[in-house]
Amino acid sequence: MGADAQGPLTSPITSKNLSVIERSKQLAAWTAVDNHVKSEHRVIGIGSGSTVPYVVERIVMQGPEVNEGRLFIPTGFQSKELIVKSGLSLGDVDQYPTIDVTIDGADEVDKQLNCIKGGGACHLREKVLAEAAKTFVLVADYRKNVEYLGTNFKPGVPIEVVPFAYAKVLQNLHHALDCPQATLRMAVAKAGPVVSDNGNFIIDAPFSMERMKDPYTIMVQIKMLTGVVEVGVFCHMAVAAYFGNQDGSVTVKYSDGQVKTINPPQ
Numbered sequence: 501m502g503a504d505a506q507g508p509l510t511s512p513i514t515s516k517n518l519s520v521i522e523r524s525k526q527l528a529a530w531t532a533v534d535n536h537v538k539s540e541h542r543v544i545g546i547g548s549g550s551t552v553p554y555v556v557e558r559i560v561m562q563g564p565e566v567n568e569g570r571l572f573i574p575t576g577f578q579s580k581e582l583i584v585k586s587g588l589s590l591g592d593v594d595q596y597p598t599i600d601v602t603i604d605g606a607d608e609v610d611k612q613l614n615c616i617k618g619g620g621a622c623h624l625r626e627k628v629l630a631e632a633a634k635t636f637v638l639v640a641d642y643r644k645n646v647e648y649l650g651t652n653f654k655p656g657v658p659i660e661v662v663p664f665a666y667a668k669v670l671q672n673l674h675h676a677l678d679c680p681q682a683t684l685r686m687a688v689a690k691a692g693p694v695v696s697d698n699g700n701f702i703i704d705a706p707f708s709m710e711r712m713k714d715p716y717t718i719m720v721q722i723k724m725l726t727g728v729v730e731v732g733v734f735c736h737m738a739v740a741a742y743f744g745n746q747d748g749s750v751t752v753k754y755s756d757g758q759v760k761t762i763n764p765p766q
């Protein structure tokens with residue numbers, strides 16, 4: 501799989517005034533699109549977050565002829581707006597439960613391509629679209645490329661819960677799962693908790709680094725708590741993760757353990 505990876509293309513149209521971090525996100529997104537979104541793909545999942553607009557930007561650059569007849573499936577309000585405003589056609593996963601390729605951002609990705617998602621509270625739909633996809637690809641800047649989850653991303657594991665069960669789930673996290681710092685995520689420009697696109701609450705649960713070395717066990721333990729809708733830990737789902745680097749290169753980690761660095765054009 502690594503063998504056919506292409507490098508980032510030259511002459512980016514929007515990169516002139518980008519900060520290093522934004523440029524890194526764009527590089528990751530563009531390279532992932534170039535390597536994984538092929539003209540024959542008709543149903544494409546679009547994830548959430550600040551890296552994903554560059555995914556859509558690159559898909560739009562594939563041209564109207566290629567995008568005509570394609571359907572784009574969003575993971576939430578933000579990506580739905582992005583699809584519509586870019587002039588692409590919207591579909592939904594209940595109509596199209598098999599997706600050719602889904603590209604999404606991540607809060608952190610470990611060496612086995614396990615990742616934390618849900619910083620934007622979209623991880624329920626994101627996981628459905630990741631599972632529905634024949635190919636699931638992650639894109640992020642260099643800060644998200646870690647050996648173990650929880651290295652840089654400190655809020656903890658995002659957990660979507662049905663509102664009436666939140667206090668019970670918090671109690672379970674504090675006592676049964678020994679996660680005393682788990683808290684309900686509060687909104688910034690609204691009094692009260694963050695409410696997801698599905699009308700649910702979000703809990704952030706930080707676990708010790710030692711425990712984050714086994715993300716699958718944490719994911720299963722949390723998911724077993726009644727009232728939990730979905731856990732923002734994705735295990736064994738992505739085939740590749742693209743990270744834009746500060747020097748203009750792109751690091752690609754593959755699910756088979758290969759790591760490749762694509763150097764910037766000279």
Ligand SMILES: O=C(CO)[C@H](O)[C@H](O)COP(=O)(O)O
Pocket residue numbers: 547548549550551552604605606607616617618619620621622623626640
């Ligand atoms: O999981 C997500 C939203 O629920 C995002 O994909 C994740 O938070 C990464 O976002 P960004 O690209 O802005 O860093």
